[in-house]
Amino acid sequence: MATAAGGREGFTGGGGGTAAGGGPWARKPARQLVAETGDAGGLRKAVGAVSLTAMGLGAIIGTGIFVIIGEAIGLSGPAIVLSFALAGITCVFSALSYSELASTIPVSGSAYTYSYATLGELVAWIIGWDLILEYGVSVAAIAVGWGGYLQSLLDSVLGVHLPDAISKAPGDGGTFNLPAVVLVLAVAALLCVGVRESARTNTAMVAFKLTVLILFVILGGYALLFHKGGGAGGFSPFATHGFSGVVDAAALIFFAYIGFDAVSTSGEEAEKPQRDLPLAIIGSLVIATIIYIVVAVVTVGLAPPSKLSASTAPLADALKIGGGYGSWAADVLSLGALVAITSVVLTILYGQTRIMFAMTRDGLLPRSYGKLSKRRTPVRITVSFAIGIALLAAFVPLTQIAKLVNIGTLFAFVLVNVGVIVLRRTEPDMERGFRVPFVPWFPLIGIALCIYLMTRLESTTWLRFGVWLVLGLAIYFVYGRTHSRLQRGDREPLVEPARAP
Numbered sequence: 181m182a183t184a185a186g187g188r189e190g191f192t193g194g195g196g197g198t199a200a201g202g203g204p205w206a207r208k209p210a211r212q213l214v215a216e217t218g219d220a221g222g223l224r225k226a227v228g229a230v231s232l233t234a235m236g237l238g239a240i241i242g243t244g245i246f247v248i249i250g251e252a253i254g255l256s257g258p259a260i261v262l263s264f265a266l267a268g269i270t271c272v273f274s275a276l277s278y279s280e281l282a283s284t285i286p287v288s289g290s291a292y293t294y295s296y297a298t299l300g301e302l303v304a305w306i307i308g309w310d311l312i313l314e315y316g317v318s319v320a321a322i323a324v325g326w327g328g329y330l331q332s333l334l335d336s337v338l339g340v341h342l343p344d345a346i347s348k349a350p351g352d353g354g355t356f357n358l359p360a361v362v363l364v365l366a367v368a369a370l371l372c373v374g375v376r377e378s379a380r381t382n383t384a385m386v387a388f389k390l391t392v393l394i395l396f397v398i399l400g401g402y403a404l405l406f407h408k409g410g411g412a413g414g415f416s417p418f419a420t421h422g423f424s425g426v427v428d429a430a431a432l433i434f435f436a437y438i439g440f441d442a443v444s445t446s447g448e449e450a451e452k453p454q455r456d457l458p459l460a461i462i463g464s465l466v467i468a469t470i471i472y473i474v475v476a477v478v479t480v481g482l483a484p485p486s487k488l489s490a491s492t493a494p495l496a497d498a499l500k501i502g503g504g505y506g507s508w509a510a511d512v513l514s515l516g517a518l519v520a521i522t523s524v525v526l527t528i529l530y531g532q533t534r535i536m537f538a539m540t541r542d543g544l545l546p547r548s549y550g551k552l553s554k555r556r557t558p559v560r561i562t563v564s565f566a567i568g569i570a571l572l573a574a575f576v577p578l579t580q581i582a583k584l585v586n587i588g589t590l591f592a593f594v595l596v597n598v599g600v601i602v603l604r605r606t607e608p609d610m611e612r613g614f615r616v617p618f619v620p621w622f623p624l625i626g627i628a629l630c631i632y633l634m635t636r637l638e639s640t641t642w643l644r645f646g647v648w649l650v651l652g653l654a655i656y657f658v659y660g661r662t663h664s665r666l667q668r669g670d671r672e673p674l675v676e677p678a679r680a681p
Contacts, residue, residue: 204302204656208542208666210607213287213297229456234383235527236443236464241389242524244436245472246495246517247325249479254489256429257420258480261473263429268469270430270633271437273626274593275465276616277600279458282444283613284603286453289538290444290531291592291599296542298599298606301667305660307595308539309652313645314588315532316565318438319525320573323360326521330359332493333514336507360573367525368566371533374555375449378526385523392516393471396495400478403503415480431586431636436472438589439524440465441596442531454613493517529569533561543670544660587637587645590630597623597630 253260281294289296292308327347334340345355371378419426443460450456479488479495482502488494495517496510503509537558540550553559601620603610616622661667 203667204661205300206666207298207300207606208296208304210285210297210603210610213285213293228451229459231379231383232443232446232450232456232460233463234386235379235446235530236440236460237390237468238382238386238523239439239442239527239531240437240464240468240524241386241393241471242322242325242439242521244433245393245475246520247328247493248433248436249476250488250491250494250497252429252433253476253480253485253494255421255432256425257417257485258415259419259426260429260433260480261476262419262426263433264436264469264472264476266426266430267434267437267633268465268472270434270626270629271440271465271469271593273622273629274597275440275461277593277597277623277626278441278444279461279614280600280612280616281596281603282457282461283454284610286448286450286457287538288445288448288534290441290535291596292535293538294599294603295595298602299595301544301661301664302656303595305539305544305656306649306652307592308535308544309649309655310588310591311535312532313648314438314592315442315528315535316569317572317588319364319528319532319569320360320576322521322524322528323363323569323573324357324576326363326518326525327357327359329493329496329514329517329521332496333511333518336511336514357574361570363522363525364529364566364570364573367522367529368562370526371530371562372553372555372557372559374557375446375530378530382523382526385519385526389516389520389523390471392513392520393475395516396499396513397474397478399499399503399505399509400482403499403505404478404481414484420485427633427636431633434586434589434633437465437468438586439527440468441589441592442527445531445534448534454611458614529562529565532565533558536561536565541665543663543665543668544656546663587634587641590634591645593630594627597626 249260252263256263278290282290285293285297287293289308290311292304292311295307296304331342331347334342342359346358348355348357370381421428440461443457443464446457475495479498482498483494487501488498491497493510493514496513499505499509499513500507536545537550539545540547540561549560549564550558551560600616600623604619
């Protein structure tokens with residue numbers, strides 16, 4: 181294999197790689213991708229298994245369960261538990277594929293990098309551009325949900341009500357969502373400090389939000405079992421809008437599951453990627469799914485769908501309506517939601533910056549944009565993304581953002597599943613820390629489920645997604661293709677190696 185300091189293999193060979201100038205379908209050998217991470221001045225390997233799993237939980241458990249669940253229950257009724265199960269099963273097949281590729285190609289970039297090694301540069305660019313959209317609007321949506329819980333907590337504890345003009349987007353009756361902007365900029369500042377500090381902060385926040393969700397289940401379960409507040413909800417009728425409502429809710433709350441893929445973006449910074457990445461990806465998804473179903477059961481028992489569907493803080497309101505507790509319980513839950521959503525913003529924004537870093541390293545975007553700071557973090561990328569996302573969160577309503585995130589995520593999952601099948605054929609002997617069972621059947625099932633959920637999304641969502649992809653293709657053919665390191669045959673290290681003392 182190539183070495184980091186020099187004498188590295190070119191962009192040919194290695195199981196299906198193509199020569200420089202091979203056109204938009206040229207593939208970058210997986211071994212070459214891994215070798216490049218050894219360049220001097222690269223990202224720091226500082227994240228272990230516990231932090232990676234916490235990163236997955238930090239990215240998954242947030243706005244989906246604390247905010248979006250209310251609207252989803254309005255679509256499905258008590259059958260929301262089936263919607264969570266359906267969305268979770270859809271993710272499992274894709275999580276297996278992510279685990280194999282992450283353990284095989286432990287490089288920043290996630291699905292973008294995997295597609296570069298398996299499907300070619302053009303597809304890699306498309307998925308990278310898609311992931312920038314997915315992660316960016318995801319952070320914006322999450323930040324908007326954070327503002328709803330902040331308002332609930334300020335109202336209850338301090339009697340302070342933020343004016344709609346500075347706490348809601350124009351489409352929601354306001355002018356400017358200031359809380360969402362403050363959250364995004366604060367998290368970006370932490371990410372600029374360093375990955376180790378960010379990971380430790382995230383682990384602490386994950387521990388806190390899991391504790392709060394356990395408290396919700398205990399308090400809500402006690403109220404249901406012993407009729408403390410009477411329990412205003414119920415499980416009959418179970419599927420208020422039939423199977424169609426269950427599937428529609430699953431397509432919406434799929435937003436609650438995105439995040440496990442963010443673990444794969446840290447492949448280059450993982451201490452033992454072949455072992456720890458699959459464990460963290462699959463483990464965080466399984467834990468989150470169990471938590472979601474249990475919380476959903478308690479929630480629908482406490483309050484009717486009609487009350488929850490219009491709520492910006494549905495879990496807190498469920499305790500108020502059907503729990504019979506004082507406001508303290510809802511206040512604790514609101515605080516937990518604030519911490520939970522903050523950790524999601526931290527993890528997803530982190531993942532987005534690493535994908536962009538990988539794209540700049542490959543030359544598809546200006547390499548100077550990906551320059552690392554003295555603490556070896558991509559500060560320029562982080563700051564620019566934070567500003568753009570803050571503006572999006574300030575002016576766009578939550579529901580529209582969430583739907584756009586879902587279609588981007590599902591599209592990425594389709595390509596990752598395809599990538600596993602392709603890489604098994606092009607590089608069958610490559611070392612894999614984890615292998616998807618029953619290939620190609622499991623990846624094909626994952627593809628089919630993702631496509632099915634995509635068909636349940638609105639046509640306007642497809643239109644916006646299409647416009648974004650067309651814009652991305654224009655940038656690739658105008659800039660990316662002519663500056664690509666692969667196309668230009670650039671074999672030089674990205675930075676000068678450190679001189680020997």
